[in-house]
Amino acid sequence: MADFSWSSSFTVGDPIPYPGDKIILPQRALESLIQAHANSPPPRTPSPQELANYDPTSWEPSPFDQRYPQKSRELPSPLTFQIRNPANRAVTHGGVREFSADDKTIHLPAWMMTSLNLAVSDQVMVKFQDLPKGTWAKFRPLTMDYTEIVDFRAAFEAFLRSHYNTLTAGEVLTIEQAKRPYQFIVEELKPANAVCITDTDLEVDIEPLDTDMKDSNDIKHMSEARIAKEMKDQVLKIGTESSGKVGVDNYQRWKIDVPIRTSGIQITVNVQEPGDLDVLVSTKSPVTLQDHIWGNFESVGPRIVTIAAADQDYATQQDSQSLHIGIFGRASSSSTGSSSTSQGEVNYSVLVQYHDGPSIPASSSGGTSSAQPNENAPSYHPCTNCGSWIPERTMMLHTNFCLRNNTKCDKCGQVMKKEEALNHFHCDHCDKHGDISEKNKHMEICHGWYQCPCGSFESAQLRDLALHRRTDCSERFIICRYCHTLVQQGALSSNARDRIRGLHAHESYCGDRTIHCQKCSQMVSLKDVQVHAKNHEYQRQNQATPKLCTNQNCVRARSTNVLGLCQLCFGPYWVPTEDPKHQKLVQRLARKYHSQLMTGCGNNWCRNQYCATSRGQEMDATSAATELMVILKEAKIGNTTETGKVWLCVDEATTRKKVLAQVLFEDLQGQYVIEWCVKALESERTDLEAAVQWLNQQAPRSKAK
Structure with a gap:
């Protein structure tokens, strides 16, 4: 707790246009705070009685220092204040944003002025108060x-x-x-x-x-907007056709639950002629012309939107199980005023079905097939005017009729009646062609001029604007991967590493916060946690496996001797005399094997398979000599490229640890090699449950698993 006091009165200035509880004080307030902190009395000197039992040579901290900590030379952080209206004694608390106000003036947040019933030019009391940490x-x-x-x-x-x-x-x-x-x-x-x-x-x-x-x-x-939204959102069921009507230049919105995304869906909207509308689909609501993922902007035929099961936006949707459909009404340019369009409404029906076939592009939803009936059939020939395949016997009659009534467009090859040719149009900017009634809508959707409210994107196509709004727009709302709140993602980060990660302004800033790594005690930024964790995992998986004693009944650490035994197992075989060819070592090991096979070690805990005590049966000298020659070769004495195996009896504690390591290895189904199981038991003092936790946190997994 702070050991100084400070208070002063100020005149309330204009409110702060920021959220929060942080106030703005004048520069002199900071100077007087520093002065008050410097002039505060030092901690009380301890009495001899208080320190009578304290040993100054001890590493333990003084009990007096714990009760009376030394005063810091710096101001406490953060600075917290009690703010009081002297007229009505209303009290609140806050921090400080900066010390930049005019002399004797304080700026408070608007909500704080309302809470304290303060107005500009009123007097307010501010007192430093060191508040306890909230829990x-x-x-x-x-x-x-x-x-x-x-x-x-x-x-x-x-x-x-x-x-x-x-x-x-x-x-x-x-x-x-x-x-x-x-x-x-x-x-x-x-x-x-x-x-x-x-x-x-x-x-x-x-x-x-x-x-x-x-x-x-x-x-x-x-709010009225929310009420309107809830009233407009209607529920659709897959496989059930529903009817609706939408006003011109207005939306009608539908919601459909698609919990299983193994199959795609197809949305078909049939429009009552004459009338026009756009079909917009998204994973988020509300759906608009600027905010959608899939859409159909055709003006003729049924409006079909097909979403494949493999579509990334469809298959990876995580925030909900619903898809949102928006129907935007348009006035038909061919309307005569006798239909519902003249009354400002467009009638339609909508049907949603599962669809496992290929996606149907929106631009082809109202087109016709290019295949011709009777093409290349015997006795059939194509008409030179319309291209239809006609029987040879009636070709003259058909040609005369076709030339009088039909005409063929030189650009697209479409055949139409001569009176309809006057209403046929071709776009000057793309390959679009069709009836003149589609021209205005096509020019608006594909060749207009759209600017995003964020001010950083312009495009001639509505689809490009919608793509920008759901991907790169700084005003797009996202669930931050670090603070898990719904925020605007901001502009693309200026940091090169953050750009590679795909981070925008908010996540780049939010990811710079640090946390304490429990393994290495380092401070790691949130956006580096995964890489940092992978580094720990890499180090864990590439640890050198501990080398155990080559005695198959021992689990102690291997030593540097010719047999690869631990120091305790090798002790009886060490001699000070020179033995360059290891002849004396072989003799001593052979005598030990012979003794084990004939009479055994006499210990009832023994698990050595080449010991008479463990076997429960003694051998004669000849049989023992024959068997020891086999196991003596496994020691590979003098072989520098291969590690041998030795079979010697050990003490009870080592035998017990060997059995526990084998049990641990089998219980974990070989996830960790036996050497790491031994290491875990040593670290956790043969506690099996603690050893399992140690292995899961420290040991590398077996590559065979």
Whole structure:
């Protein structure tokens, strides 16, 4: 806790146009704070009685230092203040944004001025107060729209971290997400009614609204836009045709649940002629001309939108199971005024079905097949005017009729009646052709001029604008991968490494926050956590496997001797005399084997398969000599390229550890080699459960698995 006091009075200036509880003080306030901190009394000198039992040579900290810590030379961080209106004694708390206000002037957030019932030019008292760290907070929402927040804890953590230093019980807290405010009353706090929330793990509880309050708040606080949205969203069922009508230049929206994405879907909208509409589909609502993923902008025939099961946007949708369909009504340019279009409405029917065939491009949804009936059939020939295949016996009659009534377009080859040729058009900018009634809509959709509200994108095509809005637009709302809140992604990061990661402004900034690595105790930025974890995993998997004693009954560490035994096992075979060809070593090992096979070690815990005690049967000298010659070769004495095997009896503790290591190896189904199982048991003092945890955290997995 801070060991100094400071207070002063100020005149309230213009409110701060930022959210949060941080105030702006004058420069002189900082100077007086520093002076007050410097002039504060030093800690009390300990009495001899208090230090009578303290040993100055001990490594333990002094009990006096724990109760009376030394005063820091720097101001506490963050600085927190009690803010009081002397006229009505209303009190709140806040941090400080900066010291840049005019002398004797203070700038407060607008909500704080309202809470304290202050106006510009009023007097306010500000007192330094070192608040305790908050541990728990309960908030009560004021409206039912709080249920739209995706993750309460993430939303509170991100917003409070950026804008607030303190919380005061009874205040109204405004949380913003996706540019929309949500209001909560700070109901309860622990451990005090006013706490500091900087660098602390605050547990958040939300007290739900009562049913009666819900009904009244739904009517009183729900915005008109939200009411309109809920009234327009209608539910479709797959395989059931539904009818609707949409006003010209208006939307009618549908929602359909597609929980299983193993099959694609096909949306077919039939329009009652004359009439025109656009079909827009997206994974998010609301669907508009600027915000959609799939669409059909044709003016003739059924409007078909086919989404394949392999479509990335369709198959990888994670935020919900619903697809949203938007129907945008347009006035038909061929309307005579007698249809429903003249009344400002377009009638249509919509059908959604599962579809496992190939996708149908929107541009071909109203086209015709290029295959001709009777093509290349015997006694059939193509007409030179319309291209139809006609029987040879009637070719003259058909040709005379066709030349009088039909004409063929020189550009696209389409055959039409001569009176319809006057309404046939070709786009000067692309390959589009058709009836003149489609021209205006085509020019608007494909050759207009669209500018994104973010100000960084312009395009002549509506589809390009929609693609930009859902990918690169700085105003696009995303769930941040680091703070897990709904935010605008911002512009593409200027950092080259962040660009490679695909990070935009918000995630680039948010990912720079650091956390403490539990393995290496280093501070790692959030956006480097995965790479850092992979580095630990690489180091773990490439550890050198511990080398065990070549004695197959021993689990101690191997030593550098000719047999590859541990020091304890090799002890009886070491001699000070020179033995360059290892003859004496072979003799001593052979005698040991012969003794084991004939009489055994006499220990009832022995698990050595080449010991008479373990076998329960002694051997005669001749049989023992014959068998020892076989196992003596396995020692590979003098072989520098291969590791041999030795079979010697060991003590009870080593035998028990060997058995436990084998049990651990079998229980884990060979995920870790026996050497690491032994290492785990040594580290955890033969505790099997702790050894399993040690292996899962420290040991490399067997490559065979």
